[in-house]
Amino acid sequence: VGESAVNGRSSNLISFNQESEASLEYFFEYHERKSTEIKEKIRNIDESIRKLDLEVNRLNAEINQYRWDIGINNIITIEVENKEKSVENVEVELSVSYHVLSASWTPSYDIRIKDKSKNSHEMILTYFGNVEQHTGEDWKNVELSLSTATPSSGGNLPKPGKTTVHLFRPPPIHPETGRYMMATKRARKSAPCTGGRIITPMNHATTYAKKNALSTTFTISNRKSIPTSSTSTIKVTIT
Structure with missing residues (x-):
């Protein structure tokens, strides 16, 4: 060149x-x-x-x-300041929430078939949650909520996946092939034309998107007491 x-x-x-x-x-x-x-x-x-x-x-x-x-014990001190100088004693309602490890739950199901009549049957499906915790603190008479979300105590976001896409590049046409195609086109000009050229439709790959709910939380109606233990599991009814 x-x-x-x-x-x-x-x-x-x-x-x-x-x-x-x-x-x-x-x-x-x-x-x-x-x-x-x-x-x-x-x-x-x-x-x-x-x-x-x-x-x-x-x-x-x-x-x-x-x-x-x-068995390390963490001691947290909370100080509440009263800015109302005219009132010495003020009653406040304080709600404290904290995140602990070694607590989890797993789902289980109970299926029963009940005979309503000779030719009629009823299937009853019950959804349970098996709760266990090893936090070192007994949960006594607590309001229990079970969530399908995955908790995280850190602030690191997961890294997204990577997909490499290549654009289709047709193979080069060599000079010999080009001359052969031109000669073929010249030879076909003398033939009678009976119809237009039928172009075969191309196949396209279709991508489908699927959306899922982020999480579901189940609130247990009755209060429960769950002791800290390495073996015991408390079974609660969800639905």
């Missing part, structure tokens, strides 16, 4: 021929191949980092479990 312009044998700035076309095709194929290899290495490294992050989270959860098993 550009050999004629450098040597001064032609007034054209760029000499484009079959060798130049082959060189450009080889260059783009090389670039695409190397880009694919590099992206594949990046995906492998990201997958290794993801596995290491999972292992770090698992070890942190294990360390926190050991801390709770040791």
Whole structure:
């Protein structure tokens, strides 16, 4: 490319021929191949980092479990300031909420078939929640709410996934193929035309989006007492 312009044998700035076309095709194929290899290495490294992050989270959860098993007591002091100077004693209602580890619940179901008559049957489905907690503190006569959300005490958002999309690039048409197609078109001009060319419709991939509810919370009507234990599980009725 550009050999004629450098040597001064032609007034054209760029000499484009079959060798130049082959060189450009080889260059783009090389670039695409190397880009694919590099992206594949990046995906492998990201997958290794993801596995290491999972292992770090698992070890942190294990360390926190050991801390709770040791029986460390945290003392929190809350101070309430009265800004009404004219009133010495003011009654206030104080509600304290805090996040604890080692508390969970799992769902269970009870299915029963009841005979209403000779040819009629009724199926009764009951939804239960099995609650257990190992916080070191007994829950006595508490209002219980069970949620399907996943709690998190940290502020790190999950990393979104990565998808690599390549645009379709048709294969290059070589000069021999082009001349053959032109000759075929010239030969077909003399034949009578019986109808238009039928174009086969292209197949398109359709992407469907699926939405799920973030979480559901079930409030238990009766108060429950759940002791801290490593073996006992309290069964409560949800629906």
